[in-house]
Amino acid sequence: MLNIQARQEGSAAIVTIQGKVNFEVTAQLRDVIRDTVAQQQPKLLVINLAGVSFIDSSGLGLLVAARNSVDKSSGKLHLCGLPAQVKKTFDQTNLTNYFSIFTTEQDALRGA
Amino acid sequence: MSKGVVLVVDDEAPIRDILSFYLKRADYQVLMAENGLRGLEEMGKLQPDLIISDLRMPEMPGDDFCRQVKSSSATKDIYFMLVSALDGSMSKIGGLNIGADDMISKPFHAQEVMAKVDSAFRIIAMQKEIKRQNVVLRGFQDRVNSEMELASRLQMGMLPALPGVAPGIRYTHHYLPAEGIGGDIYAITPLPDGSTAMMIADVSGHGVTAALISSMVKTSFESQLRLGLDPHAWAVGMNQDLFRNTLAEQFATAFLAHLDPATSQLNYVVAGHPAPFLIGNAGGGKPQQLGGKGFMLGIDANLPFTSQRAAFRAGDRLVLFTDGLEEVEREDRTYLGEEGLMGFCSSLPADAEQAATQLVSQVQAYNHPATFSDDVTLVVVDRVS
Numbered sequence: 166m167l168n169i170q171a172r173q174e175g176s177a178a179i180v181t182i183q184g185k186v187n188f189e190v191t192a193q194l195r196d197v198i199r200d201t202v203a204q205q206q207p208k209l210l211v212i213n214l215a216g217v218s219f220i221d222s223s224g225l226g227l228l229v230a231a232r233n234s235v236d237k238s239s240g241k242l243h244l245c246g247l248p249a250q251v252k253k254t255f256d257q258t259n260l261t262n263y264f265s266i267f268t269t270e271q272d273a274l275r276g277a
Numbered sequence: 278m279s280k281g282v283v284l285v286v287d288d289e290a291p292i293r294d295i296l297s298f299y300l301k302r303a304d305y306q307v308l309m310a311e312n313g314l315r316g317l318e319e320m321g322k323l324q325p326d327l328i329i330s331d332l333r334m335p336e337m338p339g340d341d342f343c344r345q346v347k348s349s350s351a352t353k354d355i356y357f358m359l360v361s362a363l364d365g366s367m368s369k370i371g372g373l374n375i376g377a378d379d380m381i382s383k384p385f386h387a388q389e390v391m392a393k394v395d396s397a398f399r400i401i402a403m404q405k406e407i408k409r410q411n412v413v414l415r416g417f418q419d420r421v422n423s424e425m426e427l428a429s430r431l432q433m434g435m436l437p438a439l440p441g442v443a444p445g446i447r448y449t450h451h452y453l454p455a456e457g458i459g460g461d462i463y464a465i466t467p468l469p470d471g472s473t474a475m476m477i478a479d480v481s482g483h484g485v486t487a488a489l490i491s492s493m494v495k496t497s498f499e500s501q502l503r504l505g506l507d508p509h510a511w512a513v514g515m516n517q518d519l520f521r522n523t524l525a526e527q528f529a530t531a532f533l534a535h536l537d538p539a540t541s542q543l544n545y546v547v548a549g550h551p552a553p554f555l556i557g558n559a560g561g562g563k564p565q566q567l568g569g570k571g572f573m574l575g576i577d578a579n580l581p582f583t584s585q586r587a588a589f590r591a592g593d594r595l596v597l598f599t600d601g602l603e604e605v606e607r608e609d610r611t612y613l614g615e616e617g618l619m620g621f622c623s624s625l626p627a628d629a630e631q632a633a634t635q636l637v638s639q640v641q642a643y644n645h646p647a648t649f650s651d652d653v654t655l656v657v658v659d660r661v662s
Contacts, residue, residue: 188482188651191526219612221604221651222481222549222573226526229576233525250612258530258549259572 178207183216186224215246245273313342347376445538459652460487519575528575549573601651
């Protein structure tokens with residue numbers, strides 16, 4: 166089961182994802198991210214992955230696409246809360262170097 | 278043109294005549310019979326859309342008649358209205374239980390029957406439309422299925438023929454797409470200078486789109502081979518090809534390698550793909566995962582890649598796989614992962630085909646009773662002298 170929540174904090178939008186991110190749920194997640202970016206046009210989009218137990222390549226693809234779409238509107242994408250299993254997937258694909266990754270949501274919002 | 282054909286079955290002529298009068302006035306074509314047996318005869322001449330039948334009749338009563346109509350595949354879809362006096366001979370529920378679609382209680386008002394007939398014909402029209410759409414859909418589904426089967430055969434044909442032989446190696450594969458066709462692809466290609474190129478890739482997602490991209494990956498790999506012997510250059514070129522020719526969210530993880538049998542040198546690039554396991558001493562040694570990591574292909578046009586080197590000597594074995602083989606989670610949430618898969622690799626038979634079969638069945642047993650939800654590819658490559 167995937168649980169996605171989006172909220173606004175100042176000029177930032179925060180999307181919190183919980184559960185397993187795979188091919189079956191990417192459409193649902195894509196819609197939330199697209200709507201959040203379109204409606205709020207946030208300067209900063211924070212995606213909190215703390216509750217994600219697993220992410221597969223389609224999930225990674227979605228995050229890459231999210232970064233590219235935020236880039237286009239001169240915004241920023243920060244990820245935070247990567248659990249060990251997810252962190253490993255990011256390391257293996259070198260995406261740790263592609264995204265701005267923070268430990269906590271507060272850090273991600275401050276965006277140091 | 279009539280609105281439809283109604284068969285009226287009743288042993289009392291006045292009732293047949295009243296119903297016939299109202300039905301004809303409302304533009305229905307009417308057939309008549311005095312009992313179930315005669316009714317069946319009438320149906321042999323022209324199939325009605327709806328039957329209004331009395332329950333109590335000599336020769337064949339309405340319940341027997343209804344059962345006969347509903348038990349034949351040719352007539353079971355005819356809408357059947359059973360007319361019965363509410364004297365205990367047949368409850369409404371009893372009538373519906375023998376297959377009648379509606380019940381009319383005697384005595385009846387002709388207007389009530391006509392309202393029910395009109396309502397029945399709306400249902401009949403809907404059923405006809407659904408049937409028509411089903412035929413169209415089934416035809417479409419058949420076409421899609423046969424296209425998929427062709428595509429699946431074509432994709433299997435893109436894989437190297439087995440048993441595989443190339444300079445310095447012998448190899449075999451197990452290829453298990455999740456949906457008939459998939460986004461996994463691999464290639465092992467002998468090069469003109471006596472060396473061997475290897476590629477295994479996994480396109481994001483699965484199904485038709487992933488399969489299309491996987492054939493693009495293979496074509497891109499083959500065109501890179503014509504330009505040189507350096508896996509790093511292959512990765513850069515394939516990344517640009519993929520970035521240019523795919524949409525957002527579409528990319529591939531890949532392992533690209535060049536083996537020079539003369540020096541036993543393996544030069545390789547890990548592009549977001551699980552690094553293969555290297556097993557020394559003809560598979561008897563301890564498996565070790567090759568080092569190195571890197572970006573997936575197709576994310577961005579100018580990503581940096583790094584190449585690595587390893588010795589791949591006679592008697593060594595290389596296990597190439599896609600993540601579908603290790604991203605296996607059981608119901609109790611224990612997860613196989615690369616470590617688990619590597620554990621399975623520590624005691625494989627010397628024969629490559631037997632080793633591949635054993636490894637896949639070990640993972641399947643781990644995953645049981647679930648089946649693979651992702652495309653799975655395993656290639657066992659044995660280094661020969």
